[in-house]
Amino acid sequence: MPTKFLLLLNFALAAYLTGLIWTVQLVHYPGFAYVAPEKFAAFHQHHTRNMSFVVLAPMVLELGLAAWLGWQGRSALGAAGWWALALVLLIWAATFFISVPFHNRLAADGYSYVTIDGLVRTNWIRTVAWTLRSGLLGWLLWKIL
Numbered sequence: 001m002p003t004k005f006l007l008l009l010n011f012a013l014a015a016y017l018t019g020l021i022w023t024v025q026l027v028h029y030p031g032f033a034y035v036a037p038e039k040f041a042a043f044h045q046h047h048t049r050n051m052s053f054v055v056l057a058p059m060v061l062e063l064g065l066a067a068w069l070g071w072q073g074r075s076a077l078g079a080a081g082w083w084a085l086a087l088v089l090l091i092w093a094a095t096f097f098i099s100v101p102f103h104n105r106l107a108a109d110g111y112s113y114v115t116i117d118g119l120v121r122t123n124w125i126r127t128v129a130w131t132l133r134s135g136l137l138g139w140l141l142w143k144i145l
Helices: 003-034 037-072 079-109 113-122 124-144
Strands: none
Touching: 003 037, 003 113, 003 124, 037 079, 079 113, 079 124, 113 124
């Protein structure tokens, strides 16, 4: 696969996931605090189940394409391709070591403003990382085309 096309696919996925994470960061996660405590368990279960359909496949695809771009684009893109992969790895680490434990606490304990606030605050790591990744890939795409 040509590096340009691989870069375009990476950018498209990153742009989609960046838009999604900004929506989650500014609208969805803060909205958790407005759910009635007695309805929170059902709401959170619905969120977790349905968000998986929206985010899981694109994240897995992004990881694979980022690794491929890092390897295949090493001569054309230099270290920038590896930085793009490093941002994906940071996002995955933040997801599984920070966000998932917060969601697990919410699933086990129900409504907790402190836990919701922690989820919102720590989600900035993923929001900033995806934004940087989209910016980096957009710059690389502009530069290579």
